[in-house]
Amino acid sequence: MNSAQVHYDQLLGPVYSWMAGGFHAATARNRLLFESLGIASWPKGLAVDLGCGSGFQSIPLAEAGFRVLALDFCESLLAELRSHAGNLQIRTVSDDLANFPNHLDVAPTLIACMGDTLTHLPSIDAVTRLFADSARVLAPHGRFVLTFRDLTTNELKGPHRFIPVRSESDRIFTCVLDYQPDHVEVNDLLYVRTGDSWKFTCSSYLKLRLNAPQVSALLTSASLVIEHSSTEQGVVRIVAKVG
Numbered sequence: 001m002n003s004a005q006v007h008y009d010q011l012l013g014p015v016y017s018w019m020a021g022g023f024h025a026a027t028a029r030n031r032l033l034f035e036s037l038g039i040a041s042w043p044k045g046l047a048v049d050l051g052c053g054s055g056f057q058s059i060p061l062a063e064a065g066f067r068v069l070a071l072d073f074c075e076s077l078l079a080e081l082r083s084h085a086g087n088l089q090i091r092t093v094s095d096d097l098a099n100f101p102n103h104l105d106v107a108p109t110l111i112a113c114m115g116d117t118l119t120h121l122p123s124i125d126a127v128t129r130l131f132a133d134s135a136r137v138l139a140p141h142g143r144f145v146l147t148f149r150d151l152t153t154n155e156l157k158g159p160h161r162f163i164p165v166r167s168e169s170d171r172i173f174t175c176v177l178d179y180q181p182d183h184v185e186v187n188d189l190l191y192v193r194t195g196d197s198w199k200f201t202c203s204s205y206l207k208l209r210l211n212a213p214q215v216s217a218l219l220t221s222a223s224l225v226i227e228h229s230s231t232e233q234g235v236v237r238i239v240a241k242v243g
Contacts, residue, residue, distance in 0.1 A: 004120045005073045007205040011188055013076040017054050019166055019173055023084065030114070031060040033147075037228060037239055039064050042143060045109035050097040050130075051117025055081035055090075062088035066110060069093065071100055098130065107139040114147040118215075119207040123182075127208070127215070131222040138242045144224060146238040150231065151177075151184045152211040169193070182209055212236045 012019070020026040047066035049058045054077045058070040067089040072078055078092045093103050097117065111134050121127050134144050156163075156177055165173040170193040178185040183206040190201045215238060216226050224240035231237070 004205045007188070007203045008074040008077070011190060011201055011203040013074045015171070015173065015190065016074075016077060017080065018171070020056070021166070023054060023056075023080070026056045027059050027084075030056050031063070033237070034060050034064060037145070037237075043109050043139075043141065045139065046104070046106050047110040047112065048100055048104070048108045050100060050111065050113040051115060051120065052081060052092070053077045053115060055084055057112050057114050058090050059084060059088065061110070061112065062090050067091075069100075069103060069108070071095055071097055071103065073097075098126070098133075101133055101137050104137060107137055107142070109139045109142045110145065111138060111142070112145045114145065116149050116207065118146060118148040119151065119210060121208055122206075123208070124218075127210070128218055128222070131218055131224070135222040135224050135242065140242055142242045143227070144219070144240045146215065146236070146240070148210055148215070148236055149207075150211050150234050150236050151179075151207060152209045152214075154234065155179050179209075180206075183207060184209060210236075212238065 017023040017026065044065040047061045047068050049061065049068055049070045052058045052070035052072045058068045058081060062068045070081060070090050071093045073094065073096055075094055078094055082092055118127065121130065161177045163175045165175050172191040174189045176187040176189065185204055186207050187202065187204040192199050212229055212231055216229060219226060219240045223243065225243045226238065227241045228239040
């Protein structure tokens with residue numbers, strides 16, 4: 001079993017944007033999501049993108065007028081983000097997301113923890129600490145934007161655990177889920193064709209099982225107020241605000 005960082009460094013990082021349908025398509029989806037949540041009316045300032053990856057959140061946040069601190073542990077994804085950032089106000093930092101307060105120069109008006117970043121944390125205690133740290137450092141009326149996949153409500157059984165993520169003529173990516181009481185073991189299987197031969201790479205890591213009521217309760221316990229909560233195709237979206 002690998003850590004999430006080893007998994008990304010060895011397998012997922014180089015194909016992450018492709019797996020998500022391409023960098024520009026994934027960025028456009030988040031641009032629309034932020035617009036639907038009302039980002040135009042939110043106070044601007046520093047936005048912290050926890051687990052920024054290749055920039056699916058950082059780019060739209062910077063375009064919307066935020067100065068962005070983009071934090072991730074995968075160097076290849078940070079390099080990809082920088083290649084797309086141009087003149088946007090984005091500063092990349094390679095570190096564990098739990099250390100984000102160490103990199104702040106002002107109180108952020110927004111913290112984003114999107115994709116499946118939240119489920120990469122090792123335990124509910126780690127989630128609780130992240131929420132407490134976020135509530136402590138956010139500026140008055142600042143917001144915490146979360147998205148994560150609900151791996152609790154609908155547990156996949158048998159062959160339904162095999163998920164075809166994306167495939168092309170020279171690349172096939174499949175994910176297999178093995179459910180445990182508090183976590184899901186994520187097994188990523190990647191086939192890449194070079195000429196007439198195929199290379200197979202596999203790696204696995206754990207994701208934390210979370211659901212919307214559980215996360216909302218933890219945010220409320222951290223003295224944050226739930227402003228928005230919705231679920232679409234198993235992906236939970238929550239916006240919490242400093243009261």
